Amino acid sequence: MKLGIFFMILAGILWSTAGVLVKYISWSPLAVVCLRSFFASGLLLLYVRQKNGLRFKLSGPVVAAALCMMATMILYISAIKLTIAANAVLLQYTAPAFIVIYTALFRHARPRLLEIITCALIFAGVALLFLDKIGGGHWLGNLLGLLSGVTFGAVCFANTQKGADPPAATLLGNAGLLLLLPFVFADPAVWAADWHEWLAIIILGVCQLGGGYLFFCEGISRVPAFTAAVTATLEPVLTPVWVFAAMGEKPGSMSLLGGAFVIAVILVYNLLRAEWERPGSVSFWPALWAGRLTALALKLAGRRGTTLPGAVARRLCRQLPSRLGSAYRDGVVVITGTNGKTTTNNILAAILVAAGKKAAFNSEGANMPSGVCAALLRDATWLGRVRGDILLAEVDEGSLPEFCREIRPRLAVVTNFFRDQLDRYGELDATIAKVRAALPPETALLLNADDPLAARLAAGREEALFFGAAALPLSGGEGGENREGRFCPHCGAPLDYTLFHYGHLGIYACSACDFHRPIPAVEATRVSAGESGIAFTVWEREYTAPLRGSYNLYNALAALAAAEWLGAPPEAGLSALRVFAPRDGRMEEFQADGGAVTLILVKNPAGFNAALEAVTAGDDPLRLLIAINDNAADGRDISWLWDVDFEKLAGCGPRLRQVICGGVRGADMLLRLKYAGVSRETLLCAPDLAGALTALRRFNGERGGRVYVLPTYTALAPLRALLRGAERAEGGRA
Numbered sequence: 099m100k101l102g103i104f105f106m107i108l109a110g111i112l113w114s115t116a117g118v119l120v121k122y123i124s125w126s127p128l129a130v131v132c133l134r135s136f137f138a139s140g141l142l143l144l145y146v147r148q149k150n151g152l153r154f155k156l157s158g159p160v161v162a163a164a165l166c167m168m169a170t171m172i173l174y175i176s177a178i179k180l181t182i183a184a185n186a187v188l189l190q191y192t193a194p195a196f197i198v199i200y201t202a203l204f205r206h207a208r209p210r211l212l213e214i215i216t217c218a219l220i221f222a223g224v225a226l227l228f229l230d231k232i233g234g235g236h237w238l239g240n241l242l243g244l245l246s247g248v249t250f251g252a253v254c255f256a257n258t259q260k261g262a263d264p265p266a267a268t269l270l271g272n273a274g275l276l277l278l279l280p281f282v283f284a285d286p287a288v289w290a291a292d293w294h295e296w297l298a299i300i301i302l303g304v305c306q307l308g309g310g311y312l313f314f315c316e317g318i319s320r321v322p323a324f325t326a327a328v329t330a331t332l333e334p335v336l337t338p339v340w341v342f343a344a345m346g347e348k349p350g351s352m353s354l355l356g357g358a359f360v361i362a363v364i365l366v367y368n369l370l371r372a373e374w375e376r377p378g379s380v381s382f383w384p385a386l387w388a389g390r391l392t393a394l395a396l397k398l399a400g401r402r403g404t405t406l407p408g409a410v411a412r413r414l415c416r417q418l419p420s421r422l423g424s425a426y427r428d429g430v431v432v433i434t435g436t437n438g439k440t441t442t443n444n445i446l447a448a449i450l451v452a453a454g455k456k457a458a459f460n461s462e463g464a465n466m467p468s469g470v471c472a473a474l475l476r477d478a479t480w481l482g483r484v485r486g487d488i489l490l491a492e493v494d495e496g497s498l499p500e501f502c503r504e505i506r507p508r509l510a511v512v513t514n515f516f517r518d519q520l521d522r523y524g525e526l527d528a529t530i531a532k533v534r535a536a537l538p539p540e541t542a543l544l545l546n547a548d549d550p551l552a553a554r555l556a557a558g559r560e561e562a563l564f565f566g567a568a569a570l571p572l573s574g575g576e577g578g579e580n581r582e583g584r585f586c587p588h589c590g591a592p593l594d595y596t597l598f599h600y601g602h603l604g605i606y607a608c609s610a611c612d613f614h615r616p617i618p619a620v621e622a623t624r625v626s627a628g629e630s631g632i633a634f635t636v637w638e639r640e641y642t643a644p645l646r647g648s649y650n651l652y653n654a655l656a657a658l659a660a661a662e663w664l665g666a667p668p669e670a671g672l673s674a675l676r677v678f679a680p681r682d683g684r685m686e687e688f689q690a691d692g693g694a695v696t697l698i699l700v701k702n703p704a705g706f707n708a709a710l711e712a713v714t715a716g717d718d719p720l721r722l723l724i725a726i727n728d729n730a731a732d733g734r735d736i737s738w739l740w741d742v743d744f745e746k747l748a749g750c751g752p753r754l755r756q757v758i759c760g761g762v763r764g765a766d767m768l769l770r771l772k773y774a775g776v777s778r779e780t781l782l783c784a785p786d787l788a789g790a791l792t793a794l795r796r797f798n799g800e801r802g803g804r805v806y807v808l809p810t811y812t813a814l815a816p817l818r819a820l821l822r823g824a825e826r827a828e829g830g831r832a
Contacts, residue, residue: 105313105317108309109310109317111336112305112306112310113306113333114187114334114336114337115305116174116178116183117184117337117340118340118341119298119299119306120178121178121179121344122344123298125285125299126285127172127178127179128172128285129282130175130302131172131175131275132275132281132282133282133299134299135272135307136275136276136303137299137308138307138308138311139273140308141304141309142268142269142308142311142312145265145312146265146268155263157262159261159262159263160261163264163271164274165271166271167253167268167271167272168271169246169249170190170250173242174242174246174250176242177239177240177246179239180238181239181240181242182239183341184337184338184341184357185239185349187243188223188334188356188361189224190246190250191360192224192360193248193251193253193254194220194251194364194367195216195217196247196251197251197255198217199251200251200252201255204255212370212371216363216367219359219363222359224356226359264315265315377416381414381417382415382421382482384415385411385412385415386418386475388410388411389407389408389411389471389472392411393407402815403472404460404464404469406468406472407471407475408464408468408472408473411471411472412468412471419471419501420504420505422474422484423474423489423491424506426458426489427487427488428664429488429507429509431488431490431511431664432493432498432507432509433510433511433513433660434493434494434511434513435495435511435512435515436495436513436515436704437513437705438513438650439493439513440462440465441653442492442513442653442657443491443492444461444681444684445675446657447459449661449666449670449675450661450664452670452671452674453667453670455488456486456487456488457486457487457490458473458474458485459490459491459492460472460473460490460491465493465494466497467497467501470493470501473489473491491505491507495515495529495532495533496529498532498537499532499536502537502538506538507538509544510537510541510542510544512543512544512546512552513653513656514551515529515549515552515582515583516702516703517582517702517704517741526551530551530554542561544564544565544659545562546565546603546652547564547565547617548567548604548652549602550586550587550593550602551602553615554587554588554613557588563620564618564619565618565658565659566621567621567622567623567651567652568621569623569625570625571626571627573597573604574597574598583602583606584602586610589611591610591611593607593608593609594609600649600704600708601704601707619659620637620655620658620659620662623635624640625651627648627715629646631643631644631646632647632648636655641658641672641676642675642676643675643678644678644679647709647711647712649711650685684698684699688822689825690825693803695807696805696807697807697809697817698806698808699808699811700810701733703738703742706808710747713808714746714749716804717753718803719753719754719803719804720750720755720803720806721755721756721794721804722747722754722758722794723757723760723791723806723807723817724808724809725764725807725808725817726739726759726760726761726762726766726767727761727763727809727813729811729812731811732813736763739766744770745775747771747774747776748775754776757771757776757780758782758783758784758790758793758794759771759781760787760789760790760791761785761810762785764784764785764790768781787816787820791807791824794807807821
């Protein structure tokens with residue numbers, strides 16, 4: 099690509115020297131045309147011979163293109179002699195308008211509205227060139243320049259027909275101009291010329307014409323059409339510059355206006371046409387810069403900008419994620435599923451960084467298309483290059499089909515499947531079917547072996563690996579929670595569980611067919627969980643992580659398995675897990691009111707139950723703020739609250755000192771807790787989040803114990819900001 103652009107720039111620069119060289123040579127136009135093509139033909143002959151060994155057929159399009167090229171060169175050189183060089187080259191650049199006309203006449207193709215408008219605007223700019231008399235423009239020279247545009251358009255049109263051979267037509271066209279040799283011998287200026295003019299004609303033939311076409315042919319095969327259109331404008335831009343610098347020829351005001359207008363119209367037309375033919379080829383750059391500028395503005399305003407920059411960029415160019423995502427040397431890993439995506443993604447990124455990799459990832463949990471795009475923009479430079487070696491993309495399971503259409507991942511990690519936001523996803527089987535259909539066949543899968551709904555995705559796949567746990571501290575013979583995976587995904591018979599971990603995760607086998615829990619490539623044994631975190635053994639190595647809640651074990655296992663598949667050494671996992679700090683509301687801790695406040699995102703029954711399991715462990719007094727919103731990102735339907743086992747809170751007895759119910763649906767949460775048997779004396783409804791947090795900190799004037807804030811998605815960021823502010827105000831960590 100870079101070499102192609104370099105060749106196109108060289109072609110434009112060489113072509114632009116025609117004006118000054120032709121003006122310098124005092125010979126007749128026909129003598130200049132003949133000798134220029136004579137010296138160019140030798141170089142073109144060597145080039146064509148190297149390309150196809152001079153094997154070509156004299157088809158109709160080849161002959162037509164050669165004849166039109168001969169006419170173009172005669173008309174163009176004559177125009178330079180008779181009018182200002184700027185007019186001559188700009189009038190030749192009217193060719194696109196005539197190509198549209200030829201296409202309509204000979205192919206009976208109805209021109210698009212844009213093409214009609216472009217033709218009209220080009221001819222309006224040409225009219226300005228003809229009106230310019232102050233700048234030295236001559237009617238005959240301008241007319242010949244316009245006719246060169248007519249014939250050059252015919253050259254381009256003929257070279258696109260069936261049987262065309264552009265290199266052969268170019269060679270034949272230049273060789274045919276040797277028929278003008280009598281005009282060379284008849285021109286006394288040729289015989290009176292000194293060596294300076296002969297050097298100029300040699301440069302004109304070998305470099306300006308032959309070298310220009312050689313670099314153009316090599317460049318056009320390496321760059322998109324729009325790049326060729328942009329770099330080709332160097333010729334009309336530079337031609338008057340060289341002539342003015344060498345000979346003082348200055349275009350008049352109307353010529354300058356008309357020329358700038360024609361160049362702008364042709365450039366815009368070619369860019370729009372390139373965008374139609376290859377979507378994203380042009381719009382990529384405005385989208386990239388608009389997205390990065392939006393991110394910069396948000397950063398200056400003190401905002402995080404996790405989604406808006408991506409939304410702006412995608413609005414301008416839908417192909418931007420595909421362009422950036424395909425640039426990662428080590429490919430793309432997508433992490434999806436119902437719960438645990440953000441923590442898994444962040445742990446995997448920490449392991450890869452410890453292994454010496456540069457990982458780009460959406461660390462904040464913004465897993466919709468705009469959030470993934472924003473992460474790509476953060477990792478991209480202003481020139482469209484990515485800084486990272488690998489992209490780790492946490493993707494909402496409902497958005498996975500769109501993601502996989504844009505970016506083809508090497509590895510897909512599926513954490514688990516639980517019922518989540520029925521109004522957005524529908525029934526769980528529909529979500530799983532959508533994920534299964536979205537994952538490309540060549541993508542390797544890393545699945546939760548303990549989840550039969552995730553493990554079923556391995557059917558028919560060439561490469562599928564598994565992670566799981568032999569047992570958890572809370573595992574038992576019966577599952578007390580509402581379970582989705584009760585039946586075999588293949589035959590529909592009930593699944594027999596020998597051990598439940600939580601929800602429908604555990605050790606299972608079908609009672610009627612051979613579907614069973616697969617053997618994990620990464621399996622945790624000797625698992626323990628406490629206030630300081632979790633500890634477990636994998637590959638005979640003992641791992642520790644400051645992650646509370648045994649459900650976080652699965653996030654650590656998924657990250658370790660993915661890192662191992664990507665080639666990271668085990669030592670990287672050991673060191674990264676040991677110091678990993680949860681963030682963005684995933685068991686994230688703040689220092690406020692002289693103690694620790696833990697922020698835990700909750701969004702569905704399984705996740706809420708896992709959070710309650712961590713919250714209620716131990717014997718310390720408890721104070722909670724539960725913030726429930728029903729915005730679009732949370733899910734409008736909050737009936738899922740009745741599937742959460744809030745009776746665990748009621749079972750805490752006197753340990754449960756207070757529960758503040760906040761958010762838009764705080765009253766609904768309060769009602770649910772009353773039905774769960776939570777003491778009314780401990781309950782308070784405070785819909786305003788700031789007021790709810792203040793009430794939590796000052797309720798009954800009591801301090802100490804464990805303090806937890808459990809928000810749904812759209813309540814997470816505001817509460818996180820409030821806690822961060824309270825922490826700073828009290829002199830906590832920055």
